Amino acid sequence: MVINAGSLTFQQLNDAIRKSQDQDIYIKNALGQRFIAAGLGGRNLTIDGVPGNALGAYLNGCNITVNGNAQDAVGDTMNDGEIVVHGNIGDAAGYAMRGGAMYIEGNAGYRAGIHMKAYREKQPVIVIGGRAGSFIGEYQAGGTIIVLGMNPKLASDAHGAQQEIVHNFACTGMHGGRMFLRGDTSMVRFPDQVTTKTASEQDVESIRPYLERFCFLFGHDLDTLLSSQYTLITPNSENPYKELYVAN
């Protein structure tokens, strides 16, 4: 089924998606319509254009491909499925994401993967091909966040200064899960509650399926990614605030 989003309101567009009996839905001319596929499961959506905020919120098993950029809150509280964005995404992607995968070709805004979780077989992953803004992995409680820093054209700011792979305050309040940052992270300041180390061969091997998928989707060289150096960040404690209180 093809839906021309064009001037449809988000309610009209999402209603059309919900009512469609088709497994595969192709949305043309997305113009910032919000909440596409909220809570939806079992469909394949391809979107041309720019979907609006909260794309795939509470997503429950759809595969979504965006041929373009996406805005804020991609995959908010996502439970299952896959979101692929051939472009950049806005802020707060994957907030409290519990399952499924998100592959972003370009950069992510602030607060990617905030409060990402994991539960039994649900092990969410976000792979960001470019760089990420401040507060990535804030309160991260589970799952895997991988930032590859592969967009050299955007590696400097408007004034030509070198940009870090992630901006300020990465992993603040992290108490679960893992984060992999590719390349040199010596200039990134991490908070006290996390441990950083150079990822071992086994560590990198553990994310091979995600890197394979990323390379397949966006046409990158897997060997280059596998042979790169990664910094692995993990929390020091699952109970960071244990000593904070006294009963009164």
Place this chain on the structure above:
Amino acid sequence: MPISLVTPEFEVLRDQTRCIKCRVCERQCANKVHHLDPDLGVMVSDEASCVDCQRCVTLCPTHALKIRVNENQFRPNANWSQQTIKEIYKQAETGGMLLSSMGNPNPLPNYWDHLLINASQVTNPSIDPLREPMETKVFLGKKPRSIKRLPDGSIDTSLTPQLELSMPLMFSAMSYGAISYNAHESLARAATELGIYYNTGEGGLHEDFYKYGPNTIVQVASGRFGVHEAYLNAGAAIEIKMGQGAKPGIGGHLPGAKITEAVSRTRMIPKGTDAISPAPHHDIYSIEDLRQLVYSLKEATNYTKPVIVKVAAVHNIAAIASGIARSGADIIAIDGIRGGTGAAPTRIRDNVGIPIELALASVDQRLRDEGVRNDVSLVVGGSIRSAADVVKAVALGADACYIGTAALVALGCHLCRSCQTGKCNWGIATQQPELVKRLNTDIGTQHLVNLMTAWQHEIKEMMGGMGINSIEALRGNRLMLRGVGLSEKELEILGVSYAGE
């Protein structure tokens, strides 16, 4: 063990002539206060661990026990109270933030107690609710601003989703994790039997309780614990928790020790890890952002559920509520400074926020002034203690009240304010199986049904006395209230006249 400067808060008085050494007290106390001294052959107490939960007193078969406040006194000082001195000792010994449970115990002004209800005399007959029908049913959700007609001339009766309550009361949000499985089951069953609603809190919904979905409000908070498509669609309404009266402006933190296997399943996080709810929703920095969350939830549930936005009563509550009324929310829930909690930093609980009575009056007035009162229903909580408080709240402008503490008291809570320890001897605020099973869900359900039914009768009696036979006719009817012992400013904010006026 180093000497602690903190002396026992309570004394255990045991009448040894009555004590039969049955050791019930010993078995019943999770704090391990009582034990049989093998040398002396008598029961003795370690009072330092006593929280005055009254479990041993209640179960002692010979009524040999009494707990009372320790008569020992530091040198009296009106400025430095015993409590203040002890709190300083605790912090000096541990470096910890003080953590408390349940509602603010301090003597803040309680405006319910300064409001009096009207009754008919001579000129307007009162109604006998035992003889005549009295309507306590309320509907929560958006109401149309005007009557619209369809092209064929008939009245357009379509409404956005509504919650139907048999009386203006609901059980407020208390998460599975903060309270026990049996407490949740009692609330769920009672809500179903009464035709009202209980609220999951932000701990997710246990798989056994999906069947109570039609009487369940599911909560979405900043931690998004246990939130997924089936959960959102399981309830009758969805509540976005922005804040809580006991701890406005801060998040929540369920320690890993309380994340048992079953709690981990409903929260959908690993066993033993801390469940941290950030202070803000990190995707909500404005009313526009709130609107985004409201509509993402409506989209995910296909516009079949009303969305509640719950906020703590804070200084600018009228302006905040005015914004929420424009966010697409169907219901605004406001929680006052005396509201309960499973755990909150003492200083926050006791010092942050404002009383619900003033918040309610100013919000209701503001929404009326702006012509948006019908766009939302108002639910208030934060120490609603009796049917009289409910009647006063409705007259001040509430559509319904949330009760939390009163419901727990009906289940046996004695307000010992030690929920944060997880060792609730009454089986309410604990996850220890041997304690949880002390709360019999059949009796718990019955107690809640009894309490609410009794309040409903009392509400009807008070309504009848005023000559009002429908609770909707009481809502916002501030002429039915008069103030006593209040300043002009307080009367102005409450929008009521002084008694005698």
